[in-house]
Amino acid sequence: MTTPTFPPPSPALPSALPSALSSATPSALPSATESRPQSPTLAWRTPAGAAFVALPHRRHLRSAAGIADQVLDEVGQAVEGERAESDVSRINRNAGSMVPVQPLTLRLVQIALDAARTTRGAVDLTIGRAVAEPGSRTDDYRSVRVDRTLVRVGVPDGVRLDLTATATSWAADESARRIQRRYGEAVLVGVGSDLASAGTPSAPWRVEVSETAGTPGVPTSLANGGMATASALGHRWSTPDGTLVHHVLDPRTGAPATGGCRTATVWARTALTARLAGAWALVDPHAAIGWIAERRLSARLVDAGGGVSHLGDWPAPSLDEAA
Structure with a gap:
């Protein structure tokens, strides 16, 4: 394992720590973990980004894609900020009140809160205000209120939720x-830059990892679990003063993160775990690297200068070899 070199962590960090992904338009987010499976594959566009399903046989492919599209639509109705009537949009519009939500929304909010606690606030669902108003600091995830009995969620005035990162x-x-x-077959699902597998394929899925969609990738494989790429190169633009910025926000400042890691691809048991680890690495690589190593995950990190480092056994060949 090579040891990556990043700048030392900032001193005296506030309690409201960063989230690694903003809710930029899905098409602008990096699709940097891309599948090149030899099995039959069906791809389509969704509000969450490019999606595909790969199976060993073609006979269930269209119906399997329908299952995935239904899941994505359910999640969109719950938390998509671009949908005016999604639960998260209603929560944000009614800040200061407890808002009745569907059970899935409650579950996704709880998942996002667990991610915030795991990453010590580095993946923070209250990033929404900083996304809408660049330069605004993120509010502490501890301000989110969840009523499991009455299935309600609320945030204080001025707080906006964004669950993009999870x-x-x-x-x-x-x-x-x-x-x-449903079908008892191995399957690989891709949404944006997240890959999730289930079942045991006859051979590992062939995958390419790159920093931005459409650029040459590094071939690797995925036998099981999930893989996700977070990159600061996926969506960049210039401010009026000519400064080049990106979509990965640091809620301590509301500005683009400058942790020293520009791209992180992580393998874990699930795409969710891989995503939060990769997102965390872009904002606070020191803390994220320790967490990744402790859990024996695998990662490919690219620093600000383009140097590549690997953590663990990249790629991890088997879940049995990970804690």
Whole structure:
């Protein structure tokens, strides 16, 4: 294992720590973990980004894609910020009140809160205000209120939720689980830059990892579990003063993250875990690297200068070899 070199962590970090992904338009987010399976594959566009399903046989392909598309639509109705009547949009519009939501929304909010606690706030669902108003600091995830009995969620005035960093990867995992349960076959599902597999393929899925969609990738494989890429290169633009910025926000400042890691691809048991680890690495690589190593995950990291480092056994060949 090579040891990556990043700048030292910032001192005296506030309690409201960063989230690694903003809710930029899905088409602008990086699709940097891309499948090149030899098995039959069906791809389509969704509000969450490019999606595909790969199976060993073609006979269930269209119906399997329908299952995945249904999951993505369910998640979109729950948390998609671009949908005016999604539960998260209603929560944001009614800040200061407890808002009745559907059970799936409650579950996704809880998943996002668990991710925030796991990453010590580095993947923070209250990133929404900083996304809408660049330069605004993120509010603490501890301000989110969840009423499990009455199935309600609320945030204080001025707080906006954005579940981009966790909801799409959960949807990829859930799609793979449902398809595998339905047909009993190995399946690979891709949504944006998240890959989720279920079942045991006869041979590992062939995958290419790159920093941005459409650029030459590094071939690797995925036998099981999930893989996700977070990259600061996927969506960049210039400010009026000519400064080049990207979509990965640091809620401590509301500005693009400058942690020293520009791209992180992580293998884990699920796409959700891979996503939060990769997102965390872009904002606070020191803490994320320790967490990745402790859990014996695998990662490919690219620093600000383009140097590549690997953590663990890249790619991890088997779940049996990971804790």
